[in-house]
Amino acid sequence: MRCALRLAAIALLLSSLGWWVAAGAPMGWWRTRVGVERTDEFTGLSVIEWQERFVPGVETPALGLLAGGALFAATLFFRRKLPPNQPTS
Amino acid sequence: MTTIHRSVSLALILAAAGLSAAPQTFDFKDPKGVNNVQFHLDAPLESISGQGTGLSGSVVFDPATPETITGRIVLATASLTVGNPTMLEHLRGANWLEVAKYPEIVFEAKRVQRAVTEGAAIKAEVAGVLTVKGVSKEITVPVTFTHLPDKLGARLNKPDLKGDLLVLRSTFAINRSDFGIQAGQNTDKVSEQIELTLSLAGAAAR
Numbered sequence: 001m002r003c004a005l006r007l008a009a010i011a012l013l014l015s016s017l018g019w020w021v022a023a024g025a026p027m028g029w030w031r032t033r034v035g036v037e038r039t040d041e042f043t044g045l046s047v048i049e050w051q052e053r054f055v056p057g058v059e060t061p062a063l064g065l066l067a068g069g070a071l072f073a074a075t076l077f078f079r080r081k082l083p084p085n086q087p088t089s
Numbered sequence: 090m091t092t093i094h095r096s097v098s099l100a101l102i103l104a105a106a107g108l109s110a111a112p113q114t115f116d117f118k119d120p121k122g123v124n125n126v127q128f129h130l131d132a133p134l135e136s137i138s139g140q141g142t143g144l145s146g147s148v149v150f151d152p153a154t155p156e157t158i159t160g161r162i163v164l165a166t167a168s169l170t171v172g173n174p175t176m177l178e179h180l181r182g183a184n185w186l187e188v189a190k191y192p193e194i195v196f197e198a199k200r201v202q203r204a205v206t207e208g209a210a211i212k213a214e215v216a217g218v219l220t221v222k223g224v225s226k227e228i229t230v231p232v233t234f235t236h237l238p239d240k241l242g243a244r245l246n247k248p249d250l251k252g253d254l255l256v257l258r259s260t261f262a263i264n265r266s267d268f269g270i271q272a273g274q275n276t277d278k279v280s281e282q283i284e285l286t287l288s289l290a291g292a293a294a295r
Contacts, residue, residue: 028135031172035140040123042237042244043256045288047125048140050170057173058134 002078009071016064020056030057112151115255115291117144117162120245124289126164130265131280137176141194143168148198148291150255152236155204155211162289164194185270186222195220202229210235221268230261232287241292252294259287 020026034055035048117124124144130137143165150158166188171177181188198217205212211234219228234257241252262284266272271279 026135029173029176032174033170033172035172038123040121040244040290042240043123043235043254043290045123045125045256045258045290047123047142047288048127050172055172 002075005071005075005078009068009075012071013061013064013068016056016068017061020058020060023056026055026057028057030059031055112149112154112157113253113255113293115148115150115160115253115293117146117148117289117291119144119290119292125287127286127288128169129284129286130282132278137171137279139169139171139180141165141169144289148255148257150234150236152211155206155213155234156201158198158201158204158213158215158234160198162196162198162287166192166194191222193220196230219263219268221263222270224268226267228261228263230259232257232259241294244290244292250294252292255291255293257287257289257291259285261285 032052032054033050034053035050037046038049039046122142124142126141126144128137128139128141141164144162145165146160146162148158148160148162150160166186167181169180169186169188171180179185183190196217196219198215200216202214202216213232213234214229215232216227216229218225220226234255237254237256239251240254242248242250244254262282264281265283266281
């Protein structure tokens with residue numbers, strides 16, 4: 001149980017970090033929409049069109065670190081299971 | 090008879106010249122949704138950039154006398170948007186633009202201080218009054234006007250529609266404290282200066 005939780009903590013940390021890096025490691029807050037520029041051919045004017053898309057920000061690896069750290073810390077309260085022949089004292 | 094004929098011809102010529110140089114009123118409510126104002130502020134982590142597209146208003150423009158430009162451009166504050174939802178909530182909230190109480194940002198052009206024709210464009214310094222969050226301030230902004238005669242129908246894909254386009258471009262900066270926007274506060278998190286870029290096309294149907 002302890003081992004499984006620790007592995008889960010590491011997986012949480014690595015996945016949140018990996019997700020953020022895969023998104024280009026943006027040095028900003030997360031966004032729920034991304035702007036794409038469109039140009040009007042007659043006037044030459046450009047406008048941003050918003051696409052609804054989640055982009056992780058710096059909070060993502062930070063939250064992954066916090067959650068993984070909390071999960072790992074919780075495993076310290078689990079008693080280590082000893083082999084059957086070992087004395088408990 | 091010859092004198093009368095010459096007088097009538099002269100009158101017709103003068104009338105035609107007057108018609109072609111008449112000032113036109115351009116409407117800036119864009120059916121194609123391209124008109125926009127983009128804003129940009131520096132911040133320590135990531136600069137804040139966004140856009141507003143709820144533009145309306147009108148400008149009276151005569152290409153023969155560009156120094157006589159007058160007009161009013163209105164931005165609906167509810168149309169302002171940024172990519173982060175929490176930031177958007179703050180932007181529209183009571184501490185920043187207070188969109189519910191101040192639904193419009195208005196620029197009223199009063200006079201042109203300098204107009205120079207450069208090719209197809211007219212570059213001018215336009216003095217007027219900018220009203221943000223209920224605070225009005227006189228400012229002068231550089232504006233580039235490009236008059237596109239007979240392009241309205243082609244732009245809207247309606248060949249039967251006759252009219253002209255007037256394209257306005259401007260980039261200038263304001264200080265948020267001049268308009269009572271978190272004056273003197275959060276200067277370590279959000280820059281005092283707001284850079285604005287206007288990209289507008291107005292239409293005058295004939």
